[in-house]
Amino acid sequence: MTSNIGYTPAEKGILIVLSGPSGVGKGTVCKALRSKAPELVYSVSATTRPPREGEVDGVNYFFKSREQFLQLVDQDQMLEWAEYVGNFYGTPRKFVEETLQSGKDIILEIEVQGALKVKQKFPEGVFIFLLPPSLPELESRIVGRGTESEESIRNRMSVALEEIRLMEHYDYAIVNDQVDLACERILGILTAEHCRKDRMVSKIKHWMAEVNH
Numbered sequence: 040m041t042s043n044i045g046y047t048p049a050e051k052g053i054l055i056v057l058s059g060p061s062g063v064g065k066g067t068v069c070k071a072l073r074s075k076a077p078e079l080v081y082s083v084s085a086t087t088r089p090p091r092e093g094e095v096d097g098v099n100y101f102f103k104s105r106e107q108f109l110q111l112v113d114q115d116q117m118l119e120w121a122e123y124v125g126n127f128y129g130t131p132r133k134f135v136e137e138t139l140q141s142g143k144d145i146i147l148e149i150e151v152q153g154a155l156k157v158k159q160k161f162p163e164g165v166f167i168f169l170l171p172p173s174l175p176e177l178e179s180r181i182v183g184r185g186t187e188s189e190e191s192i193r194n195r196m197s198v199a200l201e202e203i204r205l206m207e208h209y210d211y212a213i214v215n216d217q218v219d220l221a222c223e224r225i226l227g228i229l230t231a232e233h234c235r236k237d238r239m240v241s242k243i244k245h246w247m248a249e250v251n252h
């Protein structure tokens with residue numbers, strides 16, 4: 040099934056930030072969204088974390104050394120960046136800005152510190168927090184994924200509680216009990232956000248200018 044957002048695009052696209060603790064299912068939900076909403080664009084982050092089995096450079100992440108990453112930061116090429124459980128993660132700025140400028144919506148799947156930095160720069164963005172049905176279910180999802188060491192699982196679970204505490208800074212919270220339902224909720228939010236009157240103001244101004252001409 041493909042989405043039918045059914046909006047008249049405002050001039051700029053909408054920036055959507057999807058956060059939530061490690062293992063909650065952000066990546067899984069985004070993958071499902073790709074087939075349901077092919078018109079959405081997904082930002083590819085840079086990271087210093089080593090690739091997991093099957094991850095492809097330029098598709099899942101741009102894999103960088105710490106030196107390369109910090110050079111990108113120095114060159115102001117990152118919209119935001121953060122250190123998470125010992126590795127750097129960041130969003131390349133140019134791709135996001137160009138996508139929004141072209142009128143397309145873009146999703147950033149990022150952790151909370153980075154999301155709060157994006158909120159300072161793009162307060163008009165839509166900030167969505169994904170929650171697990173419970174903390175034991177979160178742990179069993181991280182463990183079940185089979186990608187993390189015991190130490191990494193412990194670290195990610197302890198950061199998860201800090202992240203959940205910062206949920207108050209987000210606009211929406213969604214429980215990822217079922218992937219399809221989580222996708223529907225995100226697409227519902229997006230439809231509503233496209234109908235916000237503030238996003239239409241510049242378009243209406245343009246009409247008025249034409250009539251008054």
Ligand SMILES: Nc1ncnc2c1ncn2[C@@H]1O[C@H](COP(=O)(O)OP(=O)(O)OP(=O)(O)O)[C@@H](O)[C@H]1O
Binds near residue numbers: 061064183184217
């Ligand atoms: N609704 C769901 N019900 C059951 N299992 C799920 C659900 N969503 C995701 N999962 C499973 O949970 C595990 C973690 O999912 P995923 O890798 O998408 O999480 P993530 O939030 O992207 O994690 P990270 O932030 O570490 O990249 C995967 O094995 C995935 O199949």
Ligand SMILES: Nc1nc2c(ncn2[C@@H]2O[C@H](COP(=O)(O)O)[C@@H](O)[C@H]2O)c(=O)[nH]1
Binds near residue numbers: 152
């Ligand atoms: N601040 C940012 N966080 C990011 C970015 N890309 C991914 N992430 C988040 O990092 C953690 C860990 O990811 P993992 O792939 O190692 O499991 C997770 O919460 C991601 O959402 C980014 O560009 N900036």
